[in-house]
Amino acid sequence: MVSLKRPELLAPAGSWDCAKAAVENGADAIYFGLDRFNARMRAQNFTEADLPQLMEFLHRRGVKGYLTLNTLIFPQELAEAEQYLKTAIAAGVDAVIVQDIGICRLIRHLSPDFPIHASTQMTVTSAAGVEFAQSLGCQLVVLARECSIAEIEKIQQQMGEANLSLPLEVFVHGALCVAYSGQCLTSEALGGRSANRGECAQACRMPYDLIVDGQPLDLGNRKYLLSPQDLAGLEVLPALVKAGVHCLKIEGRLKSAEYVANVTRVYRQALDQVIAKCDRELATPTARYQLEMAFSRGLYTGWFQGINNQELVHAQFGKKRGVYLGTINRIRNEEVAIQLQAPLKPGDGVVFDCGHPEAKEQGGRVYAVKMRGDEAILQFGRRDINWRRVHVGDKLWKTSDPELDKQLRQTYAGEKPQFQRPIEIEVYGELGDKLNCIARDEQGNIVQVESTSALAEAQTQPLNPERLQAQLERLGNTPFYLKKLTSHLADGLILPISELNHLRREMTAQLEALKAKPKRWQLNPQNVLPALLPEPSPPGLSEPQLIVLVRNLAQLQAALEAGSETIYCEFEDPRKYKEAVQLVRASNRAKIWVAPPRITKPGENWILQQVRACDADGYLVRNYDHLKFFAGEPCIGDFSLNVANALTADYFNRNFNLERLTASYDLNSVQLTDLLKTCPPTWFEVTIHQRMPMFHMEHCVFCAFLSSGTDYRNCGRPCENHTVTLKDRTGTEHILQADAGCRNTVFNGTAQTGAESMQHLMSLGVGHFRIEFVSETPPQVIQTIHRYRQLMRGEITGVQLWQTLKVQSQLGVTRGPFLNAE
Template sequence: MPEVLTTAGQFRTGTKKDVELLAPVGDWDGMRAAVANGADAVFFGVEKFHARARNKNFTMDELPEIMRFLRGYGVRGFLTFNILIFEEELLSAQELVEACIDAGVDAVIVQDLGLVKMIREISPDFPIHGSTQMTITSPEAVEFIKPWDLELVVLGRENNLKQIRQIGEQAKLPMEVFVHGALCVSYSGQCLTSEMWGGRSANRGECAQACRLPYDMVVDGDVKPMGDVAYLLSPKDLAAVDLIPELIEAGVRSFKIEGRYKSAEYVANVVSKYRKAIDDYYAGKQGGPSREEMRELQQSFSRGFTHGFLKGTNNKQLVDGTFPKSRGVYLGTVLTVHRDSVVCKLEAPLKRGDGIVFDAGDPTQEEEGGRVYDLRRNGQKLDGEAGEGWQVEIVPGRHDVNVKRVHVGDRIWKTNDPALDRRLRQSFETERPYRVFPLHVRVTGSAGQPMKTWWTDVEKGKTVILESEMPLETALKRPLDEELLREQFGRTGGTLYKLDAVEVQLKGDVIVPKSELNRMRREAVEQLEELRKQPPIYMKRKVDPYADGFDRGAQRPALAASPALTVLCRSLDQVRAAAEHGAAMIYADFEFIKQFPAAVETARAAGQQIGLVTPRIHMPGETGYFEHMLRLQPDAILVRNTGALYYLNKKRLETGEAAAFPRLVGDFSLNAANHKTVQLLHDAGCERVTPSYDLNIQQMIDLMRRTDTFRLELVLHQHLPMFHTEHCVYCTFLSEGTDYTNCGRPCEQHRVSLKDRIGMDHPVRVDEGCRNTVYNAIEQSGSEYLPQFLELGVNRFRIEFLEESADKVREVLMLYGEALAGRISGTQVWRKLKATNQLGVTRGQLVK
């Protein structure tokens, strides 16, 4: 294996075969485009259970055909199973897993931990990839999933190159990284905005893209003037084609392109550019993509390009804020407006027939756009392409653009290039095979005996053996030799093979009819092609997905206790008020770690149990946060990510003093949507688990019926955390800095909220890692369902506060305490809260 010199001056072994270019496909054209342009693997969804539910998709019945097509070309196929699975869907999920195993799908990309558990019950060797929806961002998170033998993990888009290298070196599991396409502003698997506002969960493939909407920024109660900057949460698109060498050297094995919504031309364009970048690296070529190649990438789809977080956090570069949708290639600004044309100095080539749009700075208004009808330079019509730097007169189609609505200073974008689209489509619209593979043939025999041949598919290492149907005869004229056999056996056009070598070991001058040689060639190629397309064999067991569910009739509850409230507080005043109420547990979820000791001291002084809350995200090198928490000796830790759960449970086992160690409670962000996930998290060290916020009331009840409900802690009241993001709006719009090292910490001086289109102010809070959470303006309550939850045996209910005063905390806790005691109904709680709260209270995600 050759050695490759890294940028750090160290040697790392590796070949081109060690890395994989992974392409998105949404239909057969996209599939062909990916294969034809050099993808090593593709990922796709079928009609259910994937994160592009609104997209056109393949069907489960097509799986065998898809995989035969891909195996023929040596391309791996991964099925996206990257959503949460609800309790009553486990049987359907099992059916799809079994169909994947039978069809020979190369791996399933999975988010749901309970689904991982079920797949391993069905098959111990069927490959699983951990989706980016698992929020795997640290070595500890990788270690957490290792017991289930995942083949690969897809890291969070927020990991930078240094962190990627560190995760690879510590965790030693193959890593996949997104390198191109749309960026989610929220951590994948941690966005609840669509769920809150429309019952369309991003964890269920139904993202409504609320991050692409305009918002006003409210600072300390006043709207901040922002000019034409309105899209405060809409990131640019990721384009890391120039970072391929650094990513390879950081240990990335799989390079993932986003875009199952996109066209086949987009797939062809992006795959071909990244294929070239990978090939150039291993060929020792330097220089990166050309300017024209980057323009072609922009032409297919671009909101502006960024490296995302790969080179580190730069909030100023991540979000532009002036438009939320693809613009294409920037051409320049309008210099002059004539009766039927405009003048522009071009910053990119342009020709007749190209699509353009005029950008006046307000994407919410209808924009003028259409096709270029003519181009003029110095009064002369141009027949060819106008080049960069030329000052030209652009004449749009008369029925396309109302030039009277175009203004000097408007930006012009090239939205479409028909010539590029034609070239990209030609790359995969062909009757010729997209790839051919070397074929080796060995020939033996002597007169009077059949000719024996060995045909080897070199790439797959598979061989078929064929004998002639008639014996060899002594040749009177031209005997069989390498030249003649190469001529006949080399006629493999239109097949997957190209003859590479012929080894002739014939005795004497012998001959067999050419028709027989041709028959043997056709039959050998057919057999080898069929061998290529055969599915791998995985172990498969028939299981009952509900066999491990809790049997309410036969099993005794793990813990018997009267129902009680736990309280999550975000200020010391709230902790004091909760301590007065006598909650079963007070959780301190403070913005800054330095505030924890005061919370612990306050709770201890009141004789109350105190729990500390981990961040939702854990990055490499951040375990010191957990050590600080442990030194404070809380009664419990509310765990919000699998890296923290792995680290803390490992610490508990190492100390050997489980009784003295804080109890671990798994929070909503661990995404427990079925009994199998609850069970897995319990086995991983959680005494109790908070179900996912993606569950509505019926789905919650379905989960509870098969779960030991004394292991659950249910959130009854809260401001739903919607976006959770590495992008800091405080830094971006209230600071001259780019990240926490130079922003001046405006989050410590100001309070920010985002005002949506209907006038609701959604608070933005910062955690110790400078990550932002946008909370829903309206509180939500599940109090009306208390009787059902109590009947099913739930005995821990959490109330969460955000900005409430101490008096408000007392009032809310009193109402819920009365409801738990049966003195008032849950409906009365909701009505009273609605009457005393300015914004009102919604039933939230429990009703759909």
């Protein structure tokens, strides 16, 4: 029989209470952030001064602690990040979770053995991504949430074929981002708050209207078109374990300690069942109830079982609901009658759902529950509910269970350990010798103690294995339980019970002390940053070039008519690239570069082959698969590579033959200036005009709301027949487009420009500026190109360009976050 390898269970901790809740409910590791550089800046977080105490507590309890440094790091922050990392390494943190490629380099030069975990913010979706992470010195990769179990198995297979051995981690429970982590620019576009900087504004949880071919589509109460249900991988745990996943991660550093205790306990028990090959149901009604009460916008297996766009987003609400209780049958005398679908008792909190979650909803504590036949009559406190806003047919949700919360708090209250981990004890001894005890835990820690008095000949009740077991397993006030006792004692010996008790206490005390010692990673005491930074170079004097990115053939023809010399194409259908290349070659005056889709998953190299078959002059590379597939071809690194500092830029420049890099869209003008001053500016091109690609999603809005299909195989391809926008609460219509992998991008309905910074950037030595188009008409393309040429020649100012384009309301250009200092 093949034994299953137990995955590590990783729980979130945004505070000390959360850390205790995770430990006492069976987490093998926690992940946490400090007050800088982490993707949950709104969490309570820990301080650098907390680190030694936190790590001692965790290690004493046999739990690992992973520090999140999973944001992009800007140029002026590198020195601070170096000191921050030294503190973490010295404190014995077990690993750091990293997004920024430059920070991976910095860590590896600070310490050759300190573990790095590649964050899900690195957007790893393939074996090529794992290989890239390994080349950076990472010891583990957190895959994108969008990977199915079948794709995880394929990645594992391809890793084996390539002799890659990095363990893989996946999110198993919690909130799902609708956009690929590390590729969401929505908060940046709408408010200058970057999700890549831990400041996500959760625009995906807002309501949108679907505008199809210029007309609103009535979707009833479905308004939350981009808000996925919460991930619950409980029922697919056996498949995840079988797939060889090394670590199962629970999302929720912004959640309460009760949430952490609840979810961790459910998954600990379920995982133990899987490993024990117990065939009992995992997603029991009790387990589901507990998870829904912890936090739920609806629970679903996410992308684990493949793509089902009808199920992923129900679109009815975007906030916590909890447990569904039923619909209101009658309202009379400030009482409601309902056929309960779940348990309810006095003191529980409920909310009435009238189908308008964006409005203020009625709710409160239940005062009494009376059964009349199969109906429950619910009473509430006087004046708690505005009954004019409650209707027959409204749904009722249970949002609070004080009794459950109390039980959960008790699991981590006090100082006494409540979750115990196994130890094994061996005892040795001969007549006249001292009793020798050796204890070891599951992590390999080992201690040895001996009695103060010698073993004597027993007249009655010798120390047989049963009597030894009875004394040595009394570990109630320790973090241990006795899993196995092995006795090598000779027969007929005895030792006072007080001696056995002393040995037991001494063993556990020494084992705890040994476990609590900080990990001793190697650490370079010098500041390594100066030696890693590239040599800046003086600004070049060559005439700057204007690059135009188009997204259809009509725009391409317009760009040619406007005299563009370098054109990028990003089409939904890569088969059209051949025609685009022929058009450009016929003009005999421009170079054409084409872009593959931003995400590549196992089995999608056929798309890259289609792209390369067009024989373009070069390729816009956007992910790790592109870097590998197009190696040896002329390539330019796009914004999705997240180049935000000199260490990252230098890595790409040294290791990949890229002609240029596109600076990260997370950089404002001040940070971009810092980048250009710390690197040769000729390495970069700057996107100066665009509609920000906000959400980049596996979720297909076309399929979900314009078809009854589940994915590309049965949706009927509505993306090819309809023009769709998403109208937000301000009235702005954001443009929706699909790509060859059926992934959707939502482009900001309002274009933004960095025109007022252009002269400054030219003076710093930037020689390549990009302007991008999405849905603009050919005349708009020609006019916009003309205005930017005037700007580059100094014939108009940036202010004049912006004001001119702003006047033309169809362009809708604003300054955007490009000019906003953080």
